[in-house]
Amino acid sequence: MLIRVGYELVYQCPQPTPMILALNIHYLRAPDIVRPDHLVTSPAVPVRGYRDLFGNWCTRIVAPPGRIVLTTDALVNDSGEPDPQAPEAQQIPVEYLPEETLLFLLGSRYCETDLLSDEAWRLFGNGPTGWARVQAICDFVHRHIEFGYPHARATKTAWEAYKEGKGVCRDYAHLAIALCRCLNIxxxxxxGYLGDIGVPPPHGPMDFAGWFDVFLGDRWHTFDARNNTPRIGRVLMARGRDASDVALSSTFGPNTLEGFKVWTDEVVEAAA
Structure with a gap:
């Protein structure tokens, strides 16, 4: 399966404004890229790239005063298969977890494990462990939060999403992540990108998507509390402790986001 992914972001800046962008497809998908997702800016500005602490590819620019358009348009090969499932995956005791996973047991900016620990153990402490426990958390979060773009707030945390019961995909992910960490997962x-491939209409407006990984058995596994079903065509861009580590754009000065478009569509080849 071939998937076309891309975006167009339009900013208005009153002065020269440094930006850090995390808008590239993750290096794990590099072998699948057919047409690269090179960043194009209008007007043209110097572009510098680097890897952050989590291995994500980031881009540095300085937006000039006035209007600047950021865009890319890439093609990615995909298996066309839904997210892999591993219901037999077991939870690993903390003392045996690989060192590189331990950071993801701790509280972070948007995932307050200290505030949610008692609730996590009350809700899930007497249930199954491993894959079944993570799925139970996803089921709960999926039911508990009402989805809606009017509920979006850049500062909303997992605790606030739990108390308010409303949010967008990042809030589903933050709450599920915090609950998992409270339970030593x-x-x-x-x-990244997640289109509506294999999903019957009606489809909502396209946006970047937020989901989460958990470490069970000997590897990381993908879960999605917002959709709560295996999906086709998930294209990872970046990952970290929470949304603060993978902000699509970090701007260092006043600015206005005037335009925002995202696309991720299956490319249907014409019959010969």
């Missing part, structure tokens, strides 16, 4: 935040 390493969990990390993921962002």
């Amino acid at each position: 390493p969990a990390r935040y993921c962002t």
Whole structure:
């Protein structure tokens, strides 16, 4: 399966404004890239790239005063298969977890394990462990939060999403991540493209998506509390402790986001 992914972001800046962008497809998908997702800016500005502490590819620019358009348009090969399932995956005791996973047991900016620990153990402490426990958390979060773009708030945390019961995909992910960490399951935040491939209409407006990984058995597994079903065509861009580590754009000065478009569509080849 071939998937076309891309975006167009339009900013208005009153002065020269440094930006850090985490908008590239993750290096794990590099072998699948057919047409690269090179960043194009209008007007053209110097572009510099680097890897952050989590291995994500980030881009540095300085937006000039006025209007700047950021865009890319890539093609990615995909298996066309839904997210892999591993119901036999077991939870690993903390003392045996690999060192590189331990960071993802700790509280972070948007995932307050200290505030949610008692609730996590009350809700899930007497249930199954491993894959079944993570799925139970996803089922709960999926029911508990009412989805809606009017409920979005850049500062909303997992605790606030739990108390308010409203949010967008990042809030579902943050709450599920925090609950997993409270129960000693390493969990990390993921962002990327996720279209409506295989999903019957009606379809909502396209946006970047947020989901999460957990470490069970000997590897990381993908979960999605917002959709709560295996999906086709998930294209990872970046991952970290929570959304603060993988902000799509970090701007260092006043600015206005005037335009925002995202696309992720299956490319249907014409019959010969």
